[in-house]
Amino acid sequence: MKQRRAAIVCPVRTPVAIYGGALRNVPAEKIMATTIQAILDRTGLPGERIDEVIIAQSYGNAEAPCMGRYAALEANLPIEVSGYQVDRRCGSGLQAIVNAAMMVQTGAADVVLAGGVESMSNIEYYTTDMRWGKRAGSVTLHDRLQRGRERSQPEWRFGRISGMIETAENLVKEYGISRCDADEFAARSHKRAFEAWESGKFDAEIVPVTSVDRKGVEHVFRRDEGIRPETTAESLMKLNPLMRGGTVTAGNACQQNDAAAACLVVAEDKLSQLNLDPMGMFVGWASAGCDPAKMGIGPVPAVAKLFNRIGLGFDQMDLIEVNEAFACQVLAVLKGWGLDSGDERLNVNGSGISLGHPIGATGGRILATMLHELERRKGRYALETMCIGSGQGMAAVFERL
DSSP: OOOOOEEEEEEEEOOOEETTSTTTTSOHHHHHHHHHHHHHHHHOOOGGGOOEEEEEOTTOOTTSOSHHHHHHHHTTOOTTOEEEEEOBTBTHHHHHHHHHHHHHHTTSOSEEEEEEEEEGGGOOEEOSSSTTOOOSSOOOOEEHHHHHHHTSSOHHHHOOOOOHHHHHHHHHHHHTOOHHHHHHHHHHHHHHHHHHHHTTTTGGGBOOEEEEOTTSOEEEEOSOSOOOTTOOHHHHTTSOOSSTTOSOOTTSBOOOEEEEEEEEEEEGGGHHHHTOOEEEEEEEEEEEEOOGGGGGGTHHHHHHHHHHHHTOOGGGEEEEEEOOSBHHHHHHHHHHHTOOTTOTTBSTTOOTTTTOOOHHHHHHHHHHHHHHHHHHHTOSEEEEEEEETTTEEEEEEEEOO
16 A cells, blocks of 8 residues: 655744743743644644644653643643653654654554644753652752753763763864854854844744733733844854863854744645645654764764665755754764755754754744745755754655645
8 A cells, every 4th residue: 555645734833932031931831732723723624633642842841741632632622632742852843743744654643733842941940859758968959951961871881971062062073163163153043044034934934922921911922032133253252162162152052942833744635625735745754873972963874864765865955954953063964964064055044043942842943944945945855954962863854745
C-alpha cells in the first residue's frame, strides 16, 4: 500500500516574549491553548476531527502535567481528543511535528495537532532534599533552568560540562570561529528579523496573546520582544565574553523566552473533505547523536543522514534554517556542511539570537516562519535543523505544494 503523505496546515506561532517580559504572567498551558484555539478559528476545523494532540515542552512540570492533554482541555477541545507531551530538548517542537507526520503516514491518525510551548519565565526552583526529610543542615534549591543544562549528560562518562556555553566554546576552538565573525552574524540576525517585522512578513503567522497585569488590566501581546534593530557588530564587540577568554557573549547567543507554536498535520487524502489548504508536505527527517561537549554540531550528522535517506541535497534547498543557539555554533555547522556563512538561503528572517529560543516552541516557530517564507518565494524545498543539548542533532525537509 502506498504511504500517505502528511500535509502541514496552518502553521502559526505566538510572538516571542523575552525572559520576564510580556508573557511572564501567562502560564505555559494558556499560551498553548491560545495557539490551539487560533488554529481552529482560522481553519474552521471542528475540534472533534482532531485525533491526537502532541505538544513539546522541555521544562514541563506538575503545574500542567502532560502538556498535550492539558493544553487540549484548556483549549476546550472535546474530552475524547487525547494528547501527550514530548521532550527532545531544543528539538522537541520539531519532534512533535515529526511524530504527528509519522502517525498520519502510517494511518494511525488523519488529523494531528502538533507544536510546542515554553514559559522559561516560570521555570521553577526545586529541591531533592525534602522528600524524606532533612535531619540537619541546609536545603539546596536548584534552578531547574540552569540545572538541566549542567546535567545534560552522565558525568561519569563525559566529565562535567558547565553548560551550553562551554559546548559552543569547544566548537570555536575546533572550527576556528572568530569573535568578529560571530558578532557580525548576530547583528545580521537582528537586522533581518527587524526588517521582516517592518515589511509585514510575520503578520500571517502570528497569534496574539492576552495577558492581565497586577491591576487587572488586559494587554494584547502582538510582536516579538527580543529584536534589537540598533545592534551592530561594533556594539556587540563591546560586550564581555561569558567565559574568560571566550567568544560567546550575551549578544551573540540565543535568548531565553516564552512562546508557543503549532500546526495541523493532516493526511493528504483528507484535505479536501475537511476543506483545509496545506502550506507544505512533510518529506522526511533524521536525528543523530554527537559528543555532548560539542552538541552544537549536531545538525551536521543529522542532515547527512537525512539527505542520504531522501535523496536530496543542499542544491535542492530553497531555504535553510539553523536554530541560532550561538552564532559561533551556526558558523561551525556551516563549515561542517561546506556552506558559506553568507549563504542567502540561511535564516533569512532571523532566528534564536534575534527572535528568541523558547525551547519547546522553537521547532514549530521555525516551521511557521519557514513555510510562510517558502510560499512568498515560491520555492520548493526547505530544510529545518536543530542542535540539541546532550549531544544530538535533528533535521527535516518540507516541500511547498
